[in-house]
Amino acid sequence: MSNIQAFLLGLVQGLAEFLPISSSGHTTLLQMLFGIQEAPEILNVLLHLGTLLVVLIVYRKRIWNMIRHPFKSDLKWLILATLPTVAAALTIKDKLEATFGDIKYLGYLFVFTSFIMLVGEAVNRLRTNKHKHVRWYDALVMGCMQILAILPGVSRSGSTISGGMISGLSRRRSVDFSFLMSIPAVLGSAVLGAKDIYDAAEASGVSFTSHLTALVEQMGGAMPLVIGVATAAVSGFLAIRLMLYIVRQIGLRWFAAYTFLLGAFLIARQVLMV
Numbered sequence: 001m002s003n004i005q006a007f008l009l010g011l012v013q014g015l016a017e018f019l020p021i022s023s024s025g026h027t028t029l030l031q032m033l034f035g036i037q038e039a040p041e042i043l044n045v046l047l048h049l050g051t052l053l054v055v056l057i058v059y060r061k062r063i064w065n066m067i068r069h070p071f072k073s074d075l076k077w078l079i080l081a082t083l084p085t086v087a088a089a090l091t092i093k094d095k096l097e098a099t100f101g102d103i104k105y106l107g108y109l110f111v112f113t114s115f116i117m118l119v120g121e122a123v124n125r126l127r128t129n130k131h132k133h134v135r136w137y138d139a140l141v142m143g144c145m146q147i148l149a150i151l152p153g154v155s156r157s158g159s160t161i162s163g164g165m166i167s168g169l170s171r172r173r174s175v176d177f178s179f180l181m182s183i184p185a186v187l188g189s190a191v192l193g194a195k196d197i198y199d200a201a202e203a204s205g206v207s208f209t210s211h212l213t214a215l216v217e218q219m220g221g222a223m224p225l226v227i228g229v230a231t232a233a234v235s236g237f238l239a240i241r242l243m244l245y246i247v248r249q250i251g252l253r254w255f256a257a258y259t260f261l262l263g264a265f266l267i268a269r270q271v272l273m274v
Contacts, residue, residue, distance in 0.1 A: 006224035010231030013047040018239040020158030045193035050232035081143035109153025110263030117252040120162025141167040
């Protein structure tokens with residue numbers, strides 16, 4: 001992997017992690033375009049850690065408040081929202097990825113993301129009473145919607161924000177809570193990715209450190225990985241700020257239009273190539 005490829009992958013990961021356009025779908029497209037097939041797991045783990053750092057920095061005051069006041073803050077609802085994803089990761093994650101993880105489904109899943117966001121926007125507009133504080137059912141609905149993001153091409157932020165708006169939470173609060181939900185989600189994804197690397201090392205009969213060093217060399221050395229992580233962190237910070245402004249002021253419909261057009265293009269390309 002070249003430094004330019006690492007920069008582009010980091011840029012896309014950071015932007016798409018927080019904009020509702022599916023980071024997994026876009027990085028899958030870029031990896032396919034670049035022909036990166038060696039050790040993508042270590043790349044995904046490090047890019048996710050880069051975007052996790054951004055959320056911790058942007059929401060540091062709220063996170064500290066949740067730690068200081070676990071019962072009075074939204075921490076309990078954050079834990080509740082995480083439980084459905086944990087259950088899905090332990091039970092159906094592999095089945096979903098095995099069934100829909102093929103690149104041929106990517107276009108359809110982008111279109112599905114558009115549908116989710118348009119439904120969320122429609123329900124939000126029809127609701128006359130919207131609440132600004134997260135309630136137990138908001139957390140549960142958003143947590144269930146986050147399960148859909150297991151599928152590449154389905155946006156985690158788009159699904160969870162839409163879930164919050166469907167349950168009656170204001171758009172602004174749905175965005176904030178969705179970003180807080182990304183902390184355990186991204187951390188869990190990184191841990192599972194690290195476990196896969198560890199399992200691969202055991203299967204090969206080598207130490208974890210030796211296997212990790214080999215993977216880094218396969219990716220072109222440490223420099224491309226450092227560039228990718230740094231770029232993901234910077235672009236992620238910009239994406240959060242942009243998302244907080246756009247979604248609060250405009251909504252999700254423009255992102256829905258983008259994912260629909262991208263999905264339609266991929267579907268048409270697939271049909272024409274048959």
